[in-house]
Amino acid sequence: MLVHLQGPWTPVLGRLTLQQIPYENPILLGTFTFVAVLAIAILAATTYFGKWEYLWREWLTTVDHKKIGVMYCLLGLIMLFRGFIDALMIRTQQAIAVGHEAPGYMGAVHGYLTPFHLGQIFTAHGLIMVVFAATPLLVGIMNIIVPLQIGARDMAYPYLNALGLWLTTAGAALVMVSLFIGNFAHGGWYGFVPYFELPYSPGVGVDYWIWTFQLSAIGTSLGSINLIATIVKMRAPGMTWMRLPIFTWASLSTNLIALTSFPVLMVSLALLALDRYVGTHFYTAGMGGNLMLYSDLFWVWGHPEVYFLILPAFGMMSEIIPTFSEKPLFGYATMVIASFAIGGVSWGVWLHHFFTMAASPSVNSFYSVTTMLVGIPTGVKVFNWVFTMYRGRVRYELPMLWALLALFLLLVGGMTGMMNAFASSDYMWHNGLFVVAHFHMMVLVIAASVFGAVEYWFPKVFGFKLEQKWGKWFFWFMILGTGWTFVPMFLLGFAGMTRRLDYIPYMQWSPYLHVMLVGMVFYVLAVCFFVAHLYVSLRDRVSNRAGADAWGTGRSLEWMTHSPVPAYNYAFIPHINVLDxxxxxxxxxxxxxxxxxxxxxxxxxxxxxxxxxxxxxxxxxxxxxxxxxxxxxxxxxxxxxxxxxxxxxxxxxxxxxxxxxxxxxxxxxxxxxxxxxxxxxxxxxxxxxxxxxxxxxxxxxxxxxxxxxxxxxxx
Amino acid sequence: MRASAAQKVDPAHATLWARHYPGHDMIGTRTFGFWLYMLTDAMVYAALFASLGVLSHVVNLAGGPSPSAFINPVYAYGETITLFLSVLIYGYSMVALKNGNHSGVIGSMFAAMLLGMVYLVIAGIDIREMFAQGIIPEASGFLSIFFTIIIYHALHIIVGVVWMLVMMIQVAREGFSANVVYRLINLRLFWHFQAVIWVFVFTFVYLQGMVV
Incomplete structure (x- = not known):
């Protein structure tokens, strides 16, 4: 039953040999040294300060939804950093490798990364940012906030909650292992068939990609079961559906998407795995396979996944904006309906990811129209936020700044999304940088909301506010980086540059690529400011202590218990009388x-x-x-x-x-x-x-x- | 301010705290979550059946045997009878649970488990005979999805059989504690779900295969 493998295989070690360890690559060697030194330092520090027992008792074995949420967020931040380093390498490679006279270093003809290496980097960048950075951050914040907002003392299934965390962590750890043992897939984060089939990708890279993806999918599905059951079953007395805080509504909608879409991803990956391991013919080019089956199955998950990521971000904005406008949310009911409308439409748009792949005009038109429909509920949300601020007492504290940034990025991302919805124009820029710039705008909406949410709910979880000075530096440099990186990317998209290039033949694109590199410098500085932000906040934590209602104008239930929240959340379960x-x-x-x-x-x-x-x-x-x-x-x-x-x-x-x-x-x-x-x-x-x-x-x-x-x- | 005023709750007479809060209904919460899990499994099957629909074209036979040439309706009939009988008997086990009858639960569950094993034996013979004729998953795209669906379903039956074994031990050890009761109810959902899925497998894999 087993397939024919290229290369050695032994019963004891499988395909693992010493040659699989890429010690000759200076970049990977440097990374390994860095990670190893860091790991040894952390282990030594834990031992020196005698924190093993604390770590085990309070964190590793915990079933407390707040601590699990914090660990999810930590995982997300670490992987966000890894994904950012990948982005940095892609941008520097593209800035160097322009024109046939561009210099080559370290075995590359142009630039310093070979096509195989760059392929692994952009694949890892995409996969990590979507499933190991954004997802854990959002799931982590939902984990912390949802039970607090509904007046529950824990999640419905605390044990399952911990399991979801550790499965996601296992997936993330395997992605990191792929750096130093073997290699990663190099064909893009969403995979291509038959290119990802064994004869064309004979190495272990695609297998890493399959199983890390699969682990995170299982973890996220378990998490979605837990959050839905928590919201449906664990609400405090008196909390009727229309008294549910808006972030909880957004979480419910997003987890319904996850619950129904992640199983499809598992199937699409499992069938590819069967092709590679057993020799079946689901997606092969011959023997009765069907290539489009993969694209359809993958994107049937892939597009709902996009809304799985954006809806909690919308929920965070909907919590932050009323608090800092000192007004109730405008149009609560329409906000709820809009969240579920987005969730519903998310199931009917997936084909817009491959308009160019031989669908008939009527099919393409259908998916064009459904894609544009998404703009309606999203527009409702945008206007609701604007009307919430209208005649409010708006305070520009850090969470509010981030929420406003998310709002502006949503305008740019949403408008360009409408442009992408036209199947006819998509033929011009399919797989081009215009599309890439569009979806980076959208994921930056998520990033901005997440940073806003972290600022906003940090005092609730840790009992002290983050300081404002370095946080503002971080905020403004993120804006600078975003502008300098993505405006040229939109322009290059108009110029016809396609994505994932390891070599750029046109010299006239060079200035744009260099401007983007300046943007990356701003991003690097922003990361430094973020570290300073955390450090200074931690140092001055005593003077930044916050009470139960940390911002003074909190509206929903989570501000009704102490900061930091005790293990049992509420000493007395509140009885809910009204919305807010x-x-x-x-x-x-x-x-x-x-x-x-x-x-x-x-x-x-x-x-x-x-x-x-x-x-x-x-x-x-x-x-x-x-x-x-x-x-x-x-x-x-x-x-x-x-x-x-x-x-x-x-x-x-x-x-x-x-x-x-x-x-x-x-x-x-x-x-x-x-x-x-x-x-x-x-x-x-x-x-x-x-x-x-x-x-x-x-x-x-x-x-x-x-x-x-x-x-x-x-x- | 306006929103809360509109809701007209008199603050002087509002109940603010749920004192002596009993906690959430544990069994109801656990079974609700299991329904959600089954929804995910139903989505897995939906994706698999959609793949079956896509891979049922004559092109996907790749010149290999068509399903009408090798599907054996006798085996499928035997699997149907044993699985449905097993589900019925599991239902009797739940009746015994309502009556608080330990031995009734264990006895019926044992019979249901045996029938599940018979199902597995029949499925095993069926698959082995097909393999012996060279009808294997590697032969064509259609056969890939054909075997994936029936083996995935058989894996569920294996899980169900192991689960029943564990539950018989737990009923014997703990009696009807809350943990045991919610697991028995979840297992009932799981086992009935396998019968429902079998209706689809039988219709779309076996019957449709016979006709095409």
């Missing part, structure tokens, strides 16, 4: 958060099993990539065994005792900037106390409830 509950309570002087006697709170217990499962899935991915069959079988057996073993574990819950809740609450209430400490991380102190109370109350419930929420035999 917290704003309503403030207007009516009902801001007291202490509602009487504390009671014990029933919460899930930490577990290391999701981490181990993540490691095993990483091992499985590695084994499949290198075709080490014994290791793959071993990992599958251990995964199944571990899942079954965990199902026998009855010690999965704990109760935070009432006196402990009282202690944490008192600490948070009496806290002044001078004595500030409490839990350095949200609710750090409470996990050690556990008392098993099997089968008395629902997760997140109080122990004094007279009404146990379930009784199996009462039905």
């Amino acid at each position: 509950e917290w704003a309503w309570r403030k207007e009516n002087g009902l801001t007291e958060l202490h509602a009487g006697d504390y009671e014990g709170i029933h919460m899930p217990k930490n577990t290391g099993i999701p981490l181990f499962l993540g490691m095993l899935f990483m091992g499985l991915g590695f084994a499949l990539i290198w075709r080490i069959w014994w290791l793959a079988l071993l990992c599958v057996a251990l995964i199944v065994g571990l899942i079954i073993l965990r199902s026998f574990d009855r010690d999965t819950d704990m109760t935070i005792p009432a006196h402990e809740v009282e202690r944490v609450e008192r600490g948070a209430r009496d806290e002044t900037p001078a004595t500030a400490r409490s839990a350095g991380m949200p609710g750090g102190a409470v996990t050690a106390h556990s008392a098993l109370r099997p089968g008395t109350d629902g997760i997140g419930g109080g122990t004094t409830s007279t009404n146990p929420s379930w009784a199996p035999m009462d039905r």
Whole structure:
């Protein structure tokens, strides 16, 4: 059944040989040294400061949705940096390799990257930015904020939540491993068939691409199940659908997209994997395969995925803009409808990714029209934001600045998107830089919203605000970088430059490419300012402490609990009376958060099993990539065994005792900037106390409830 | 201010806190999530059946055998009967759960599991006979999707059988604790879902294959 491989294969190591380690490439060697030194430094520091136990107890084994969200965001930031370095290399290569007299270094004819190496870089750049940077950042923020906004004490499935995180991390780790062992795919992040079939891409690069992608897809699907169930099932009493904060609505819409579209991605990748591993003929050029099947299946996921990424960004803007305009969101109901309209239309537009691939004019027209339809709900959103600001008391603090930047980028990206929707014009610029510049505008909308959301909700999670000075430098240099990089890219797109070039034959494009390089310099400076921003904020954290309502004008429920949020989120579950509950309570002087006697709170217990499962899935991915069959079988057996073993574990819950809740609450209430400490991380102190109370109350419930929420035999 | 005023809630008489909050309905939450999982699995099948539709053209046979030449309706009939019977008996196991009858749950589940195993044996013989005739996934695009669908379905049956084995042990060990009950309900959803999917497999893979 196994396919014919080019190159050696041994039963013990599969395709892995010493030649697969690219030690002769100075760029990769330098990267490896950097990563290795960094890793050793981190491990040594953890050991030196005796933080292993803390790390294990508070982070690696946690099922707390806030900590999982923070780890998602950290993963996203690290991968964002990696993707940025890739972008930097692409831009420098293209600035150097112009004209036939362009110099060549390090084995390249022109520039310093060989076509094979550059191919890997732009493939990794695309994949990382979409599934390992944007997705974890958005999922992480949803993870933190959604349960807080609906008055829940945790996600519906805390264990599954941790599993999703560690699967995504396993995928990201495998992408990083591909730098130093073997190579990565070099045909673009969305793959091409039959080019990605074994005879044409015989190396392990495509296999890395398949399995890292697959791991992140599984992780994201699990996450979407969790978030949907949380929103549907875990809302606090009184929180009817039309009292749901708008970010939660956006999360619901986006996760419905993820739930329905990611399985299709899994199928499209799995069929390609079968072609490469078993020798089937799904996408092959001969033997009854169908090339278009791949394009269709992939983009049936690929376009909903775009809205999966943008909708939470819209949700963040919809939270930030009312807070800093000191007004309710304009057109709440239309905003909800628009979110779901975008989610619905997302399923009917995928063919616009390949207008040029031999569809009939009527088919192309249909997808042109559906694509333009997306502009209607998006336009509704834009006007709603503008009307929210109209006659508001607008404060230009950092989150608001980012939200406004996102709004302007959305105008540019949206308008150019409308231009791309015309199938006839798409024939001119298909696979051209105009399209590339368009979708970078859109992903920068996501980036700007995410930075805004991080500024906005940071005090909620960590208890102190980020400082403003370096943050503003960072903000303005991001704008400079964006302008200098992407305006020339639009112009080059008009000039007819296609994407992914390792060599540019036209000298007249050279000035634009150099201007773009200036833009990259601004971006590099922006990254430095970002680091300074974080460093200064961390250094001055005591003087930047924030109270429960960190910005003073918060409207939704998350501002109704302490900053940082305790492990149990709410000592008393709020009863929701209106939309924008917290704003309503403030207007009516009902801001007291202490509602009487504390009671014990029933919460899930930490577990290391999701981490181990993540490691095993990483091992499985590695084994499949290198075709080490014994290791793959071993990992599958251990995964199944571990899942079954965990199902026998009855010690999965704990109760935070009432006196402990009282202690944490008192600490948070009496806290002044001078004595500030409490839990350095949200609710750090409470996990050690556990008392098993099997089968008395629902997760997140109080122990004094007279009404146990379930009784199996009462039905 | 306007938005909240419009909602006309009297702040003096509003309930602000849900004291003695009982927590969320654990079994309902878990089963709801399982429905969502099944939706993802249904999407996987939808994509596979769409691929079957695409790869059912005569071109996709690549000159190889057409399905009407090798599909054996007797095996498909046997698989249908065993799977549906298994689902029925699993239903009796759920009736026993409602009555709080441990041995009834375990006994019916054991019978359902045995029938699932019979299904797997029949499917195994079917696939082995086709392989012996050189009808293998590598032979053509159509056969690739044909075998992918029936093997993917069989994998679900294997998962179901293992799951039943685990649940029988857990019922015996723990009785009807909340964890066990929600898993039994989820397994019921899972097992019924396999029968529903089998209707589609039978119709689109076997019956349609016989006709084409």
